[in-house]
Amino acid sequence: MSTKALGRRVVVAGWAITPRGQGFEVTWRExxxxxxxxxxxxxxxxxxxxxxxxxxxxxxxxxxxxLGTHTVDVLGLRMNIPMVPVSHACAGGGLALYNVWNFIASGACDVAVALSFQCSDAYDNFECMNPIGNYSDYDFLLGYTHMQYGFLRDKFYMEKYGYDLRPSAQWAYQCHEYARRNPDAALYDKPMPSMDELLDPGSEGVRARSATSRGPTATATILVSEDKAESMGIDPIYTWVSFAFRPPYIGNHFYYQGDPGHEAYDIAEQPAMMAAARKVYALAGITPADVDIVQVHDLTGFEGIMSLEGLGLVPIGKGGRFVLDGGTSPGGRYPACTHGGGIAFGHTSVGSDFQAGFIESCLQLSGRAGQRQIEGARVAVVQAYGTHHSLDVVSVLRR
Amino acid sequence: MSDDMPIPIPRVEVHSTVRSSRERAGRYRLEGSRCSRCGALWFPRRFVCPRCYSRNLEPYQCAHTGSIVTFWVDNVGFPAVGYEDIDDRIIAIIRLDDGIHVISEVVDISPGEVHNGQRVRMVVRRHKREDTGNWCYGFKFTPHSH
Structure with a gap:
């Protein structure tokens, strides 16, 4: 894929995420x-x-x-505004941002908004995820769910790279610590779990090391052209976005022959994320060595660790050791999921997972992250996936 | 309405029996595709070969024996719909003897006995009851001593 720079740089002008704990009376329109x-x-x-x-x-x-016309209608926008709906599981918010970034970078317009939400009208939030799958003829119909895929992948990663539960527990503990500094996190005012609880090999431990529901959530991110940002007097945070796919059937995550970039990998590595990261780093003109902070899609502790590897921040298989050595803690080389991550900030599928990390990066780069502020952060990376890394979105933000 | 003719409950999102039937060869026999040009093997079946872009693919019955690559004993309280009454369901990635990987339930063995590298063979078993009322059948794997 071409990584030639597009004509215009894109600046983040505004962002918002809805408050937690709004309950199930709230509608997606609201x-x-x-x-x-x-x-x-x-x-x-x-x-x-x-x-x-x-x-x-x-x-x-x-x-x-x-949904596009409903969105324009509910927001009270002019009816000639193009509003492109996307549905791509947890990475959907990232794809919305990708669309909007391209609108601006290509010169099609100067001001555009990326929206996403997780709020159910038709089914409850858990039920709605069951009848869909990576490849539903061979997972939904045969009774395999996205959560089972995640647990299976974690176990395989541990077996392949020789880890016990400690890296995942350490990641989760760190997420909880960050969340207690973030009033917007789902678990902000909840008791801290002990490390013993997080190391429990039983079902309670599995849950403790996995994502927490944040409930109904929506996000909005407004991007503008560099010229527009200058006219608005914005101190610019530039951004770039990229994404890539891998085959949706989970068996084809093993040594897939259809793309030379995938043949060496299995479910413990994420070639789509690697490809998306390489491209967006090239667009932004950075390398992993330039990155200061990172927000990844950590629906389990090991998910977060595998993402550090997929983004090229640590060598493949070394992410667990990196976390145990404090590499993602506030004083570490790559402070990670500083809003609390999926485990403690909360997981809300398309509504939060990418744009929540993106918004946290904006807060960090503008020095407004409160008690969890990472001093001197100038370059941030954000990542989220949909349907178990059959889609990975990666963004770079640079102040 | 009488007891003999209760008020029907509208079900607007019942999954199609046609959909279930369309992939029966894959679910009952592990039928995938072989590219007639480059010989690549695929599961599930495909309509174009992503390796050589040929659209000339033929049905291919995948190997029915293989080995467990890794497995997960599902007992954390989030079972798939229709599987709520199965404790300790074993879900595995299996490398078939022709190199294809599939995800499958492993049956006829307890969680304490299953292990990576274990030889398994395909069997057709009942899965869940679909919302049409039909039972879904498909492949599972069972220990194989040969």
Missing amino acids: LLVQAFYNALAEADLSPLDIEAGSVAYNERTVSEAA
């Missing part, structure tokens, strides 16, 4: 309005400034067939 208008206020823009957008959702949760 959530989108909260996120969008808070982001507009952050950017000091008017709804009339928005020229285009993209909205991510889970098609199992909302029964409207044309």
